[in-house]
Amino acid sequence: MDTTAPEETDSETAPPVAPFSQLREPPTTQRGARTRAALVKAARKVFERDGYLDTRLTDxxxxxxxxxxxxxxYFSNKEEVLAAVLLEAQEDMMHPGMGRVQGTDDPYAVLEASNRAYLAAYKRNAxxxxxxxxxxxxxxxxxxxRRRRGDAFIxxxxxxxxxxxxxxxADREVDPMxxxxxxxxxxSVMAYNAFVLSEEQEGDVPVDFEELVSTVTRLWANALRFPGHH
Structure with a gap:
């Protein structure tokens, strides 16, 4: 989850772009680039449809x-093509941190906007x-x-x-970490439950997105004792 800090660029805080650093250099020809892009697009579709264990390279x-x-x-194995899928999706999954909402410095509005961006990105990539x-x-x-990525956001x-x-x-008596x-x-758990588990369990009532944004924002503000929110 990523709701309260501005964008960071240093290696300590930015999550790794992919789990495999040894991905091959992208092809230099247009034809090669098209073929590789087609493989990555196809891999994401098959992985999401069949799951990692049941996906075959021939699929x-x-x-x-x-x-x-x-x-x-372009790739040595299934792990490498999955790393390429994650790398391609990274920009969308790297939702913005808590910057400034245009026209306001209201911390509650900024928090709400950042929560909305996070949850929308999670939903798109559920x-x-x-x-x-x-x-x-x-x-x-x-x-x-996954651990390093989560720790970087924390x-x-x-x-x-x-x-x-x-x-x-925010309450100065609270330990920030x-x-x-x-x-x-x-x-993060609420997003997983709303956008992953609810899709897997028949009969579940879909979570209202606006209500989810409102609830997690209020809980954040209450926990940190925002003025007027505790």
Missing amino acids: ITKEARCAAGSFYT KLMALLEQVAQVEPEFREF RRNARGIVDLQARGV MASRALSGMV
Whole structure:
């Protein structure tokens, strides 16, 4: 979850762009770039449809309408093409931190806008987020990637809480890191339940998006004792 801090660019706070640093350099020809892009697009579709364990490389190449042997020109195995899928989706999944809402410095409005951006990005990428949870259970490198990504967002949120405390908006008695872990975890789990589990369980009533945004924002503000919200 990422709701309270501005964008960071340093290596300590920015989540890794993909779990595999050894991805090959992108092809230099237009034809190669098109083929690789088709494979990545097809891989995301097949992974999200069939799950990581049941996906076969032949399913990906068939979906991409390319020869099976072409796959190995760009990727060594299933793990690498999944890393490429995550890399491509990263920009959308890297929702903005808590910056400023145009026309206002109201911390509650900023918090609400950031929660909305996070939850909207999660909803758009819900199948991919579910896939990452699945893969993290069986692939140590993806598990470490997920951990590092989560920790980076928690650190970023903690800095946002420190800023709010300095401005007299947030409770100064609260430990910023501990609060960030608790509140970030709450919103992440709520997003997973709303956009992943609800899709998997028949008969569940869909969660109202606006109500979800409103609820998590109020809980954040109440927990940090925003003026007028406790």
